[in-house]
Amino acid sequence: MNKNKEKLLAKRYSSEKRFQFLGKSAIFMALLFLAIFIFKIFSTGYTAFQKTWLIVPVNFDAETMYLDANPSKEDLEEADYFEISLQSMFNLDKNANEKQQNELKKMVSYFFEREIKQELINDPSLLGKTKDVYITASDDLDQVFKGNYPRDLPENQRRVTDYQLKIFDQLVEQGKVESKFNLSFFTYPDSREAELAGIASSFMGSIFSILVCLAIAFPVAVLAAIYLEEFAPKNRFTDFIEVNINNLAAVPSIVFGLLGLGILLAVFQLPRSTPLVGGITLSLMTLPTIIIACRASLKAVPPSIREAALAMGASRMQTTMHHTVPLSMPGTLSGTIIGLAQALGETAPLILIGMVAFVNTIPGSPMDPAASLPVQIYIWAESAERGFVEKVSACIMVLLGFLIVMNLFAQIIRHKFEKKWS
Amino acid sequence: MRKNGVNMIKISAKNVDVFYGKKQALFNINLDIEENQVTALIGPSGCGKSTFLRCLNRMNDVIDICKVQGEIVINDFNINDKGCDVVRLREKIGMVFQKPNPFPKTLYENISYGPTIHGMAQSKQEMDEIVETSLKKAALWEEVKDRLHEPGTGLSGGQQQRLCIARAISVQPEVILMDEPCSALDPIATAQIEELIDELKKEHTIIIVTHSMAQAARVSQRTGFFHLGELIEHGSTDKIFKNPDNTKTQDYITGRFG
Numbered sequence: 001m002n003k004n005k006e007k008l009l010a011k012r013y014s015s016e017k018r019f020q021f022l023g024k025s026a027i028f029m030a031l032l033f034l035a036i037f038i039f040k041i042f043s044t045g046y047t048a049f050q051k052t053w054l055i056v057p058v059n060f061d062a063e064t065m066y067l068d069a070n071p072s073k074e075d076l077e078e079a080d081y082f083e084i085s086l087q088s089m090f091n092l093d094k095n096a097n098e099k100q101q102n103e104l105k106k107m108v109s110y111f112f113e114r115e116i117k118q119e120l121i122n123d124p125s126l127l128g129k130t131k132d133v134y135i136t137a138s139d140d141l142d143q144v145f146k147g148n149y150p151r152d153l154p155e156n157q158r159r160v161t162d163y164q165l166k167i168f169d170q171l172v173e174q175g176k177v178e179s180k181f182n183l184s185f186f187t188y189p190d191s192r193e194a195e196l197a198g199i200a201s202s203f204m205g206s207i208f209s210i211l212v213c214l215a216i217a218f219p220v221a222v223l224a225a226i227y228l229e230e231f232a233p234k235n236r237f238t239d240f241i242e243v244n245i246n247n248l249a250a251v252p253s254i255v256f257g258l259l260g261l262g263i264l265l266a267v268f269q270l271p272r273s274t275p276l277v278g279g280i281t282l283s284l285m286t287l288p289t290i291i292i293a294c295r296a297s298l299k300a301v302p303p304s305i306r307e308a309a310l311a312m313g314a315s316r317m318q319t320t321m322h323h324t325v326p327l328s329m330p331g332t333l334s335g336t337i338i339g340l341a342q343a344l345g346e347t348a349p350l351i352l353i354g355m356v357a358f359v360n361t362i363p364g365s366p367m368d369p370a371a372s373l374p375v376q377i378y379i380w381a382e383s384a385e386r387g388f389v390e391k392v393s394a395c396i397m398v399l400l401g402f403l404i405v406m407n408l409f410a411q412i413i414r415h416k417f418e419k420k421w422s
Numbered sequence: 423m424r425k426n427g428v429n430m431i432k433i434s435a436k437n438v439d440v441f442y443g444k445k446q447a448l449f450n451i452n453l454d455i456e457e458n459q460v461t462a463l464i465g466p467s468g469c470g471k472s473t474f475l476r477c478l479n480r481m482n483d484v485i486d487i488c489k490v491q492g493e494i495v496i497n498d499f500n501i502n503d504k505g506c507d508v509v510r511l512r513e514k515i516g517m518v519f520q521k522p523n524p525f526p527k528t529l530y531e532n533i534s535y536g537p538t539i540h541g542m543a544q545s546k547q548e549m550d551e552i553v554e555t556s557l558k559k560a561a562l563w564e565e566v567k568d569r570l571h572e573p574g575t576g577l578s579g580g581q582q583q584r585l586c587i588a589r590a591i592s593v594q595p596e597v598i599l600m601d602e603p604c605s606a607l608d609p610i611a612t613a614q615i616e617e618l619i620d621e622l623k624k625e626h627t628i629i630i631v632t633h634s635m636a637q638a639a640r641v642s643q644r645t646g647f648f649h650l651g652e653l654i655e656h657g658s659t660d661k662i663f664k665n666p667d668n669t670k671t672q673d674y675i676t677g678r679f680g
Contacts, residue, residue, distance in 0.1 A: 234486060304523035308586070311481060311519075312536040313512035313593065322535075323525060 041400075045393025051182035051195065052142040053134040054108060054171060058088040058116055060126045067127065076121050085113040088133075092167055103164050109136040109195045134178070139194035139387030141168055145177060148386065185394065189360045190371060190379070194387025197380070199395055200362045205275050205355065205370025206344060206402075212279020212366050213343050217286040218336055224287075225294035225332075230320045249288035256284045257349030265353060273354040273369040281353055282343040289342065293335020297328040330417040334410035341406045345399065347374040373399045429456035432597060432627045433478060438492035440473055440482065447473050449651045451492070455597075455644075460619060460628045462642035462659065464635060466679065469648040471631045475599050478629065479515040480508050496597070513540050516590030516626075520602040522582035524574035524589070529566055532574045532585055533557065536593040552592055560588035561618050580611025587618065591626070598622065600630040604637065616641050635675060639663050647671045 062069065064087070065079040089104045089112070090096060096104060112135045119133050120126055140160045143149040145168075155162050171177050188198030232238045260281035264270045270277050301324050309319040350356065356375050363370035371379065377395045380388045433455035440448040448470045455461050463471040473482070480501060482488040493500045501511055513536075524532050533553045534543075543549040553570070557563040562584045566577070574585050583603055590598055600619070604612040619628055619641050632638050638645055639659060646656035647668075655668045666672050673679055 302523075304519060304521060305525065307481065307484065307519060308523045308525060308589075309535075310484060311479065311512055311517040312539070312589065313509050314535075314539055315509055318539055322539075327526065 041393045041396050044390055045397050047146045047148065048185060048390040048394035049182050050146070050179045051184065052137040052145040053178050053180060054137050054141075055132045055176040055178060056088050056092065056108075056135050057130050058084060058119070058133045059091075059130045060084060060120055060128060062127050069127075071124070071127070073121075076124060079117075079120075081113050081117045081120075085116045088116070092171070100163055103161055104167065107138055107141055107164055107168065109138055109193055111136055111196055132176075134180075136184075136195050137177070139385055142195055143386050144168065145172070145179065146390075148390070185391075189362050190358060190376065191360060192358075194383075194385045194391060197388070197391060199373065199376060199398060201359045202371040202373050202376035202395075203398070204363050205278070205359075205375075206372040208275030208363060208366040208370065209278040209282055209350075209355075209372055210340055210344055212276055213282040213286055214336070214340060216280060217283035217290055217339070220283075221287050221290035221336075222294050222332060225291045225298060226320060226325060228291075229295050229298040230324060231316065245288050245291050249292060251285075252348075253285055253346050254348040254352065256281050257352030259284065260349060260353045271367060271369070273357045273359070274367055275355075275363065275370050275372075276366040277353045278350050278355050278370075278372065279366065281349045282346060285346065285349070286336075286339040286343050289339035290332070290336050293339070294328065294332040297331025297335070298324060300331065301327045330413050334414040337406050337410035337413070341403050341410075344372075344403060344406070345374055347372075347378055350375050351378070373402070429459060431455070432457040432496065433629075434493075434495045435474075435477075436493040436495070438474070438477060438490065438494060440470070440477065440491070441489045442485070443487040447651050448477075451653045453646055453653055453656055455627060455629060457627050458623055458625075459644055460623050460630060460642040461644040461646065462638035463629065463631045463646045463648060464633075464638050464674075465648035465654075466674065467633075470651040471646075471648045472601050474648070475601055475629060475631050478597070478599055479512050479517055480506075481517065483508065513593050514595055515597045515599060516593065516595035517599040518583070518586050518590050518601065518603045521606050522579060522586050524577070524582050524585050526573060526575050528571045529557075529574045529577075529585065530570040532589050533592045536589060540593055542593065556588040556592040559591055559622070560584045561614065561621075562588055578611075580607050580614060583607060583611070583615060584618065587615070587622075591622070595626065597627045597629065600628065602631050602633060605633060612637070635663075647674065649674070 061084060062071075064083045065081065067075055067079050071079070086105065089108065090101050092104055092107075093100065115135050116133055119131070137145070140149065140158075141164070144151065144160060144165070149160065150158065151160075151165065160168075168177070184196065185198045186203075187200050188196055189201035190199075191197040228238060228241065260277055264277045264280055265272050270280075305323050305327065306319055309323045310316075314322065350372050355369075355371055356379065357369060357371070358379070359369050359371050361368070373395060377392055377399065380392045380395065431454045435451050435453045435455075438448060438451040439446060451474060453474075463475065465471050476482045477490050477494060478496075478501075480490075482490055490502060492502065494502055496511075496515070499506070525535065527535075530553055533556050534549050537543050537549060537552050543552055554563060554567075557566065562581060565581060566585075574582065577585060583606075587598075587603075604615050607615065616637065619630065622628060630638075630641065642659045644656065645659045645662040647654045647662060647666075647670075649670055655662065655666055655671045662671060663675055666675060
């Protein structure tokens with residue numbers, strides 16, 4: 001009898017130990033995957049925050065630019081920079097033949113002419129002098145400098161030629177290649193050239209979409225939740241509505257994309273590819289999330305508070321607006337932020353309403369065409385150039401950072417403002 | 423307010439039936455409540471005494487399936503009439519609940535809420551006065567006068583309940599309903615509340631639901647005994663406790679069941 005008891009006890013302890021072990025291994029696995037994921041993203045992405053520049057001496061020769069000795073500002077704007085830009089590249093190797101000259105030109109981004117022009121406009125006194133100018137290297141050389149380029153491939157299998165590599169190595173030796181913080185990644189819109197591509201357009205697109213989404217979803221959802229929870233009679237019809245709100249939350253997002261395409265674009269003729277349409281589409285998706293969060297936090301307000309207010313002679317409206325709703329706000333707001341964070345990461349519906357278009361302008365309002373961060377990731381991930389690989393990871397980092405900040409904000413609201421019930 | 427040595431009738435319930443859905447919770451209750459007296463409602467759990475109490479300020483309206491029939495006349499007015507305005511009614515009839523339920527706001531806001539929504543104070547000064555007198559009447563002023571702007575939920579249980587009483591009397595109700603106000607409190611806090619009830623009956627009519635027969639005997643002048651949804655017996659507390667007419671009352675009082 002006693003022995004049996006001992007055995008049973010040992011069994012109970014060992015089963016608890018087994019359970020704890022399994023739980024710990026599950027958590028360990030989850031953390032491991034997370035660590036691998038983050039390591040992979042960071043190790044591929046961090047180089048995107050650096051950009052390679054070639055330092056090229058440029059001769060700002062007034063004659064070549066068809067300028068007189070004292071040009072006005074307009075003259076400087078309209079001058080011909082192409083010739084001096086081309087010349088300064090050709091000067092890297094004075095003995096280059098025509099084919100090699102062409103290769104020299106391709107060592108820098110096609111923005112080089114604009115960069116040289118900016119230099120002179122910033123400092124007109126350079127006219128007639130020679131100065132070292134920072135010029136954005138081509139994406140392939142950028143990758144070479146970062147050590148991501150397979151230099152040992154046979155020449156016909158890579159885009160950088162042996163000649164370009166030779167000149168580039170010479171420049172590196174002379175200290176004429178520099179790596180600096182890649183500001184243009186944040187300030188430039190998308191581009192077909194990896195070295196010039198930035199997230200400004202998609203970042204602004206995401207912000208505008210989220211704002212439109214918030215402006216529509218939040219008031220509608222909160223009003224719906226308050227009415228359903230505090231005022232609506234509990235009957236079959238409201239049960240039916242409740243079930244369908246829960247169903248709505250489970251609808252795949254691409255379906256909302258089709259809805260946006262079929263109704264907002266086709267019927268209402270709203271401008272396609274814009275954050276306005278994106279935001280409305282996303283708001284349909286966020287609506288049930290906010291309704292559910294708001295109803296849950298309204299339900300969490302103890303009935304004793306409502307009774308206290310009602311017994312003081314407050315009307316139902318006063319009870320709701322003075323007590324229940326303010327008390328439910330922290331939960332509602334953090335639910336809203338979680339819903340928006342979900343919407344922020346949504347890709348499929350935005351692709352359907354055309355926010356996948358190549359946009360090389362920065363949107364100034366929700367009515368301008370734009371991409372969004374997740375769609376930008378999708379576009380870049382599809383691109384063949386090696387330079388976009390790191391950009392994809394960098395863009396993911398920005399998106400994750402955005403999401404982490406939002407979730408942190410939700411947590412803070414929840415912990416700081418949520419009332420503790422006595 | 424006596425008339426020929428007999429107390430005025432404040433509330434008169436006539437043939438009150440209450441249903442929760444199909445289940446009948448109260449059967450044909452007839453009870454008169456006298457003015458400026460403490461009336462205790464006693465009885466075993468589930469006997470309907472709280473339900474009856476909640477009829478008096480129409481708090482049962484909150485429960486969808488609850489239906490009240492019969493007449494409850496307060497100041498010559500049947501509160502179950504369609505024309506009765508519950509907001510006005512609840513201004514006249516305050517309530518204190520079983521569990522202290524202060525608003526999660528400051529002490530000051532807890533007291534000033536009622537006067538604010540009913541427009542009872544014209545100025546900040548008037549409001550300060552209302553808050554002070556209410557707290558004084560609830561015997562809480564001395565303990566909290568220095569922290570009126572701290573949250574009401576930070577008080578002890580007994581203080582919270584007195585805060586709720588102060589909140590209830592802030593709108594100067596004629597009647598105060600108390601639903602087991604001491605059941606969540608320790609004996610010392612209970613004694614304080616009981617003393618308070620005795621004080622309050624000078625200005626208010628008080629109806630208290632209680633589980634404790636000792637409490638009913640201590641604080642009340644009138645007592646009603648409920649059992650299984652029926653009002654078995656009612657009368658002066660002395661009579662109910664010393665010489666009840668009904669054997670069920672006798673059995674309950676002497677602790678044979680309940």
